[in-house]
Amino acid sequence: MDWLFMPRWPAIAVGVAIGLLECVTFLFLDKPIGCSTAFARTSGLIEKAIRGGAAAGKPYYRLFPPVIDWELVFVAGIPLGAFLSAVSSGTFKIEWVPSLWGTVFGPGILPRLSTAFAGGFLVGLGARWAGGCTSGHGISGCLQLAVSSWLASAAFFTGGILAATLLFSLAGG
Amino acid sequence: MERIPFLLPESAKKPAALFLGVVFGFLLQKGGVTRYETIVGQLVMVDFTVLKVMLSAVLTGMLGIQVLLQINLVTLHPRHGSFGSSVIGGLIFGLGFGLLGYCPGTAAGAAGQGSLDALFGGVGGMLLGTAFYSEIYHRIEPTVLRWGSFGDITLPELLRASRWKVVIAVAALLAAVLSAFSLTGL
Numbered sequence: 234m235d236w237l238f239m240p241r242w243p244a245i246a247v248g249v250a251i252g253l254l255e256c257v258t259f260l261f262l263d264k265p266i267g268c269s270t271a272f273a274r275t276s277g278l279i280e281k282a283i284r285g286g287a288a289a290g291k292p293y294y295r296l297f298p299p300v301i302d303w304e305l306v307f308v309a310g311i312p313l314g315a316f317l318s319a320v321s322s323g324t325f326k327i328e329w330v331p332s333l334w335g336t337v338f339g340p341g342i343l344p345r346l347s348t349a350f351a352g353g354f355l356v357g358l359g360a361r362w363a364g365g366c367t368s369g370h371g372i373s374g375c376l377q378l379a380v381s382s383w384l385a386s387a388a389f390f391t392g393g394i395l396a397a398t399l400l401f402s403l404a405g406g
Numbered sequence: 407m408e409r410i411p412f413l414l415p416e417s418a419k420k421p422a423a424l425f426l427g428v429v430f431g432f433l434l435q436k437g438g439v440t441r442y443e444t445i446v447g448q449l450v451m452v453d454f455t456v457l458k459v460m461l462s463a464v465l466t467g468m469l470g471i472q473v474l475l476q477i478n479l480v481t482l483h484p485r486h487g488s489f490g491s492s493v494i495g496g497l498i499f500g501l502g503f504g505l506l507g508y509c510p511g512t513a514a515g516a517a518g519q520g521s522l523d524a525l526f527g528g529v530g531g532m533l534l535g536t537a538f539y540s541e542i543y544h545r546i547e548p549t550v551l552r553w554g555s556f557g558d559i560t561l562p563e564l565l566r567a568s569r570w571k572v573v574i575a576v577a578a579l580l581a582a583v584l585s586a587f588s589l590t591g592l
Contacts, residue, residue, distance in 0.1 A: 239436075240436075241436065241437070241438050242433075242436040242437060244437055244438070244454075244455045244458035244459045244462070245458055245459075245462045245584065247433050247434075247436060247437030247439075247459050247462075248437075248458060248459040248460065248461065248462025248463040248465075248466065249462050249463070249466045250433050251430070251433055251459065251463035251466075251467070252462065252463040252464070252465065252466025252467035252468075252469075252470060253466060253467075253470065254426060254429060254430060254433070255463070255466075255467035255470070255471070256467060256470040256471060256474060256480075257426065258426060259471060259474065259480040259481075260410075260412045260474065260479060260480060261412050261413065261414050261422060262413070262414065262419060262422065262423065262426075263410045263413050263480070263481060263483075264483060265483055266426075266430065268509075268510040268511035268514065269510045269532075269536070271510075272510055272529075272532045272533060272536045273536040273539070273540070275533060275536075276533040276534070276536045276537040276540070277537075277540065279533065279537075280537060280540075291540055291541075291543070291544075292543055292544045292547070293539070293540040293543035293544070294540060296543075303419040303420045303422070303423035304423065306420045306423045306424050306427065307423040307424070307426055307427035307430070308427060308510075308511070308514055309424070309427060310423070310424045310425070310426065310427020310428040310429075310430070310431060311427050311428075311430055311431035311434070311511060311514040311515050311518065312431060312514050312515060312517045312518030313427070313428050313431060313518060314427065314428035314429060314430060314431025314432035314433075314434075314435070314515070314518065315431040315432065315434060315435035315440050315514075315515035315516070315517075315518030315519050316431075316518035316519065317428070317431075317432055318431070318432040318433075318435035318436050318519070319435055319518065319519035319520065322436075324519065325519055325520050326519070326520045327520040327522065328520055328521050328522065328523075329522050329523060330523065331441070331442035331443060331507070331521065331523065332443065333442060333443045333446060333447075334442065334507075334523075345523050345527070346523060346526060346527045347527070348505050348506075348527070349505070349506050349507070349523045349524070349526075349527025349528050349531065350526075350527040350528075350530060350531040350534075351502075351505055351531065352501075352502040352503070352504070352505030352506025352507070352527070352528070352531060353502065353506050353513070353527055353528040353529065353530060353531020353532045353534075353535060354502065354531040354532070354534050354535040354538070355498050355499065355501050355502025355503075355505065355506075355531075355535060356499055356502035356503055356506055356508075356509065356510065356513075356528075356531070356532050356535060357502075357510075357531065357532035357533065357534065357535025357536040357537075357538075357539070358498055358499075358502070358535035358536070358538055358539050359495050359496065359497070359498030359499025359500070359501075359502055359535075360495075360499050360510060360532075360535075360536070361495075361535075361536050361539040361540075361543075362491060362494065362495025362498055362499070362539060362546070362551075363491055363492055363494075363495030363496045363498075363499055364485050364486065364487070364491060364492075364495070365485060366499065366509050366510045366511065367460070367503075367509040367510070367511065367512075368509070368510070368511045369485075370485070370496075371460055371509075372460055372463045372464055372467065373467075374484065374485055375464045375468075376463070376464045376467035376468040376471060377468075377471065377482050377483065377484050377560065378468070378484075378560045378561040378562060378569075378572060378573070378576065379484035379485055379487070379558065379559075379560050379561075380484075380487060380556060380559050380560060380561060380564055381484070381485050381486060381487020381488075381491070381492050381556070381558070382484070382485065382487075383561070384487060384489075384492040384493060384496065385487065385492040385493075385495065385496040385499075386496070387496070388492065388493050388494075388495075388496025388497045388499070388500055389496050389499050389500045389503060389509075390449075390500060391496075391497065391500055392496065392497040392498070392499060392500015392501045392502075392503065392504065393449045393500040393501075393503040393504040394449050394450075394451070394500075394504070395500070395501065395504065396449075396500065396501045396502070396503070396504025396505050397446050397449035397450050397504035397505075397507075398449070398450055398504075399504075400504060400505060401446075401450060
């Protein structure tokens, strides 16, 4: 059982396990794994709590009603699972600035947090715009051979390579 | 719609989803893809962990789903797409992905391992980004999202080839790429 407490598992082994997890999800829940819809529902729930019924009338919320569905519960399970994994290997660590960011851009929390927030905004916007994220399109859609997913995934990595390369060359890193 | 023999009753879906989510988060963290360094390392092409995880997941899942499909145990759910949606939305996502260094699933996982930039910056930003999308949706839905629409077609339909042939061809391609990674020590 030592392997359970290792900090890292081989990438391919993890990928194979995620592929099998997809099969289980299709079999028992008749839907592929996806993460970004849950964020849309959560922001809808928050908006509904603040603005009340007015929010529910928005066309987008008629398409994706702000309710707690099983996909939202699935996404809520992710931090719990990651927490258990991190604790099992003793790698749980409260950290504001990732070490790589700290080395290149310095230890200040605000630059990292504002960049992450701006990035998160675009990730949330783009995921809904494209109809999925690196899980829903990148893994679930690609394994179904959906054309939309292969195209979106190529765009995810094109944009990602561009932004990360620019960001780090900006710092001379 | 065809009946899925193992489909859980409504009341069992959320407990099952919680368990599957915990397993998914556990796997993401063990795979190292909840780490900022791993994702940025992939995007600047020095660490190929992300692609190794994704491509082997696609390879395994594609073969598994194809077998299950053959014996009528699952149905497919390919998503609609268009150039305006998939490419423009995908590029917006990608730019954010490079700045944030996490995607929605891995940001949730990173929050669980104690990365507060993923929690407050990532999750916070994503919630605002999806809220913003719900504001502009009625404007872009009849316009941008319909540019170059191609519906929910799959590669076998696009290539007018049998599903098995395409699955085997894509599996061979993915296996070749994964072997190339391991042979070159990436």
